Amino acid sequence: MAGMIRLVVNGRAVAVDDDPATPLLYVLRDTLELNGAKFGCGLGQCGACSVLLDGRPIFSCQVPVGDLGGRRITTLEGLGTRARPGAVQQAFIAEQAAQCGYCTAGMIVRAHALLERVANPTEGEIRAALEPNLCRCGAHWRILRAVRRAGAARRTAPG
Ligand code: FES
Ligand code: FES
Numbered sequence: 001m002a003g004m005i006r007l008v009v010n011g012r013a014v015a016v017d018d019d020p021a022t023p024l025l026y027v028l029r030d031t032l033e034l035n036g037a038k039f040g041c042g043l044g045q046c047g048a049c050s051v052l053l054d055g056r057p058i059f060s061c062q063v064p065v066g067d068l069g070g071r072r073i074t075t076l077e078g079l080g081t082r083a084r085p086g087a088v089q090q091a092f093i094a095e096q097a098a099q100c101g102y103c104t105a106g107m108i109v110r111a112h113a114l115l116e117r118v119a120n121p122t123e124g125e126i127r128a129a130l131e132p133n134l135c136r137c138g139a140h141w142r143i144l145r146a147v148r149r150a151g152a153a154r155r156t157a158p159g
Contacts, residue, residue: 005069009034010078020066024058025049027065028075036076036105040134047133050106051075057110057132076105079112087157088112091150092143099137106133111147119155121147 004015040048049061052074080086098104114129
């Protein structure tokens with residue numbers, strides 16, 4: 001249909017007819033009912049809305065969906081399920097790396113992107129990768145431990 005915007009979201013081809021100026025975050029949450037990414041500030045300042053665009057983290061509140069035709073988007077939902085959580089999700093659970101949980105999806109998405117790029121990141125690299133995302137609750141130490149745990153788990157995973 002004319003005007004449809006085609007995307008690949010979590011490996012699935014989708015077409016949406018939202019206004020092209022609509023922020024990707026709203027399309028994900030309202031049209032596609034993927035509620036992992038959160039609305040925090042809407043201003044590109046908190047990272048709660050982080051998703052991956054062709055594997056790189058972006059603030060989905062800041063990107064108009066009309067700019068993304070044909071691009072590959074990965075949300076928290078694409079990194080695992082409740083029954084089969086991915087390595088970073090498992091590590092966040094094991095380390096109890098959340099308090100209110102509002103930042104958690106964005107942190108997991110950004111940590112996943114880092115570990116795809118750098119198998120064994122230094123503390124400095126982890127901090128730099130997560131720096132755009134805010135946690136207001138002070139869960140930082142647990143989040144850092146979770147990312148280190150996830151990295152170790154990925155490095156020792158079979159295959
Ligand atoms: S909601 Fe997008 S950066 Fe805060
Ligand atoms: S756990 Fe509440 S903002 Fe991070």
